Amino acid sequence: MQEKAERAHKVHLNSGRYISAIESIVENPEWAFIYAPGAGSNIEDPFALSAAEKLAVHGIALIRFQFPFSERGSKSPDAEAVLLESWESIVNAFKDAAPRIVIGGRSLGGRIASSLIAKGQIVDALALFAYPLHPPGSPDRKRTEHFNTISIPTFFCSGTKDAFGSPAELESASSIITGSSLNLLEGADHGFRAGKLRAQAEVWEEAIGLFIAWLKQLSI
Template sequence: MKLNEEKFTIPVGNKTVSSIRTSTDKDPAFTFVYAPGAGSNINDPFGEYLSSHLPTVGASLVRFQFPYMDAGRRGPDRPALLEETWRQIINSFRPKEGKLVIGGRSMGGRIASQVVAQGIQVDALALFAYPLHPPSNRSAIRDEHLKDIIVPTIFCSGSRDNFATPKELTGVSNSMTDAKFHELDGADHGFSVLKRSGRTREDVWKEALDITVVWMKDILVSAC
């Protein structure tokens, strides 16, 4: 199946961000917008994996990077700018038809959840390796805004993720309006696995992709 890749530059205030949309010639049932974690960028390996596979199952994939990444800086932008970037990206790629799902890995997903909690209109939220708290301070849980999210939400994180345990994410998802948690057995925050597990990081990527696709299709069916 031929994949089409389009590159865009999106203005955010007096700054710009780079974005890429990957799709096929068919009208997508979903548009999925993905943001990377704090230490990654538009070439985030998991984002690239999604862009190679999601379009083959009926979704277009948009990935982007935040202004500090475009500027070549290592430290993230202030929260207000990160949130405004998400809003501009959503408004730029909002489909005329089909569902809009947004999310991302680690910080990219956390900021997505914040703008959804603030009320921007999307159909669903997919959060990979959600950073519920810093590894060094498990009591500093960042979940207050999650109770305000009413759209279908999926958390997909590893059993060895030191930013959130399966027990913690199960509790968070159970407290939300419409959320579920999927545990990636043996994976850490970067979706890496121990050699003795017999699995590879790409195996984890595929599992995360497969569960997300099933979840997306369930959303489409329930909306009919």
């Protein structure tokens, strides 16, 4: 098992802002996973912290960052243009962190990553945890208009009780991306909580395990 080690970074944006990033140090990683949290979290996202340790054991480095609104301590997300600029700057800063790069994150973080890919950003794979397919109660407002321009391996992982997208809706949406992988966490909601059914740590472990297995399959 590799010893846990991290390195902090400041990545400057063209707008003059900067964003914080933390890189888990893994010796000779095959993959680096660049991760952005959901709107309600930040660089200390608990799911990312749990993932970093498990990924490192398998030789996968995790680079987590936060958007400018989190740097300011605000709970209101930045305009989409700023979120996209943040993602683009982070990818450019860490594009050589490993031979293969996968980007994504939870909810908002993953959604903006998918938009960046649709706009032509070149990476090896995309990982979408708890993708916010539509606002709760508004299934007609689907956020899939860009999916048909995504052509890289894409990993979806959501709970079966996620109010932002039912299993059937996610199956339909994920099928737009050729060769995507849809993984469902039984009983889990948008926050990967499963109530009395099972502990959140167990849900996280399942999600991370599925992701690791998927990356290993891509490496064959």
